[in-house]
Amino acid sequence: MDYAVMLSNFEREGGRDASARIPQQQRLYDCLRAAILKGDIREGTRLLPTRELAADLGVARNSLLYAYERLAEEGFVHAKRQGTVVASVGLRQSTAVAPGEAPVLSRRVADMVRPGAGMDDLLPFLPGTPALDEFPLAQWRRCVERAWRDAGTADLGYMRYDDNLTLRQAIAEYLRVSRGVRCDADQVFVTDGTQSALDLCARALAEAEDIAWIENPGYGGARNAFLAADLRLVPIPVDADGLAPGPQHWRDTPPKLIYITPSHQYPLGAVMSLERRLTLIAEARAAGALIIEDDYDSEFRHHGAPLSAVQGLADDAPVVYLGTFSKVMFPALRIGFMVLPRALAPAFLRTAGALMLRGRIIDQLALADFIEAGHFTRHLRRMRRLYAERRMALEDALQRHLSGLLTVSGGAGGMHLSARIDVSVADTEVSRAGRAHGLVLRALSPFCLPGTQAGYNGLVLGYGDVPERKMDHLAQQLRSTIKTASVDSCVM
Known part of the structure; x- marks a missing residue:
């Protein structure tokens, strides 16, 4: 086995910057341990003597002694009269996984709703986000x-x-x-x-x-x-x-x-x-x-x-x-x-x-x-006034810029509103297009159980964390998003 190549590959996979920050003795230990676990160094293999391997790798012998001793303490190797030997602890594994044997999630989670990406928290119209500032x-x-x-x-x-x-x-x-x-x-x-x-x-x-x-x-x-x-x-x-x-x-x-x-x-x-x-x-x-x-x-x-x-x-x-x-x-x-x-x-x-x-x-x-x-x-009283103002500003902006494209529905409360899409484009397509415009546009249809989405094609728009002064510009972006998604849908 070419230990120098093995160490080079290990450091390359881990990233040069990361390996440069790790002490030499730790890198040697990590590399040998990974090689044993992967089966690259098989059970029963006698490792090179530390003096010889240190010379081959151009490293300090003390660093190799540390790596060998730590591997021995953890049971990966045994020090015997004939040298340091990889232990037999059942590390041999099949190199191939039979079809259907890979770990899978349980059936009960198959229909669960997945949350959006963490970066959504920074974008406008995310439902449920209060006015944090x-x-x-x-x-x-x-x-x-x-x-x-x-x-x-x-x-x-x-x-x-x-x-x-x-x-x-x-x-x-x-x-x-x-x-x-x-x-x-x-x-x-x-x-x-x-x-x-x-x-x-x-x-x-x-x-x-x-x-x-x-x-x-x-x-x-x-x-x-x-x-x-x-x-x-x-x-x-x-x-x-x-x-x-x-x-x-x-x-x-x-x-x-x-x-x-x-x-x-x-x-x-x-x-x-x-x-x-x-x-x-x-x-x-x-x-x-x-x-x-x-x-x-x-x-x-x-x-x-x-x-x-x-x-x-x-x-x-x-x-x-x-x-x-x-x-x-x-x-x-x-x-x-x-x-x-x-x-x-x-x-x-x-x-x-x-x-x-x-x-x-x-x-x-x-x-x-x-x-x-x-x-x-006191905070609750202030937020009631603020969210009422923000909802009114959003509804006014939607009326100005999206009349004929969206219709607001539901009671006037909370920190989000629901709006029906009035053109022939799927809400999921609008949601995907929204990311390109820097908007979180939650499609309404995925809020339904699978197979029951018929009749629900719209958006759920959160306004709690959106300042009133930005509503007009964001409504224009939303209009552009729906038009873009409509054109793309027709082309497809």
């Missing part, structure tokens, strides 16, 4: 600093599921006043965000093969959580009054879980009517089903007062209420919450404690301080 970072930093200053050694470990009563009390008080939720702190469970809460609901509140109703089109995160828990998904259509199950749905596919976004349906923006809400509670109670109410951006209703939550419309409603601080504050905070039915709370909280280790108590203490000091309410 408007967040009171200095006030938040002071709350975090106070939390660390007051922290003890016990705060550095894992939290119990019922820890941090201060934050749970603050959340319960906020929900009672602002959302009409009927709860106390014992029913509140702090999570690592809405997705974490959905995963817990799917695993703890239903059995594999139980039926879960989801809005169609609807939130991909709920679809992913339910698929991962092996639930059977039944798509329920959405109309102007929200989730619209028919008698046949209750009769033929009675659900265990019903996922809804009633205050601002995601992604269409419909607001569930009071009649529809009360009917859903009654039907779910009769069927023994649990409603999972995702109230992800209900704080931002641009006309009139925010509607009360479904959870608060009836005593002991069969509703698990989900909320998040990612939209109101900032996504990296990764703190959300669940409000559980009173009879279910004790058992669920014990189970959740077994399913999920808790940490990040400093962030939670800082959040409780942020809420109690009034910073949260």
Whole structure:
């Protein structure tokens, strides 16, 4: 074996810059270890003596001694009377992989919704992104600093599921006043965000093969959580009054879980009517089903007062209420919450404690301080005004530049709007073309379950992080994108 060629190839594959920064003795060890694992140096092979190999490679003998000794310590080689020999530890492997034997992902994840690339966070119109430059970072930093200053050694470990009563009390008080939720702190469970809460609901509140109703089109995160828990998904259509199950749905596919976004349906923006809400509670109670109410951006209703939550419309409603601080504050905070039915709370909280280790108590203490000091309410009030102004600016710009190309639909709330494409071009083609124009244009059709996209051809446009002054220019870019995609579609 030509060790010099082997070392040269190893350094070339790893990159010259990287190998130049690694000490010589480490490079020699890495190279020999990789060659043994790949089978380039076979089991039972006697390595050259360190003095001879050092001369061949033009390296210091001490560097080779280090590499040989480390390989021996890890069991890759044995030092014997006849020299250093590669150990027999079952490293021989077939050089070819038979068809069908390569590792694959499970079937349950095949239909999951894939998130966009990380760079999307920097581009206009990404749904769900708040106005990050408007967040009171200095006030938040002071709350975090106070939390660390007051922290003890016990705060550095894992939290119990019922820890941090201060934050749970603050959340319960906020929900009672602002959302009409009927709860106390014992029913509140702090999570690592809405997705974490959905995963817990799917695993703890239903059995594999139980039926879960989801809005169609609807939130991909709920679809992913339910698929991962092996639930059977039944798509329920959405109309102007929200989730619209028919008698046949209750009769033929009675659900265990019903996922809804009633205050601002995601992604269409419909607001569930009071009649529809009360009917859903009654039907779910009769069927023994649990409603999972995702109230992800209900704080931002641009006309009139925010509607009360479904959870608060009836005593002991069969509703698990989900909320998040990612939209109101900032996504990296990764703190959300669940409000559980009173009879279910004790058992669920014990189970959740077994399913999920808790940490990040400093962030939670800082959040409780942020809420109690009034910073949260003041920030929320400012954001309501700001998002209403940004939505109005976007709608005006779309009317000026895209009349005949797009039609806005849904209620006026939240941080995104849905718009139907009125020309003959697929929304997925417009989405792809948008990247060339520096835009995130989420196609509407992929929000539907596979095979149910008929009739849904549009875009979901987030405006939370888009300054009002940029709306006109971005609308013109959007017009160019749709026209480009239309021409390309005709050519194909």
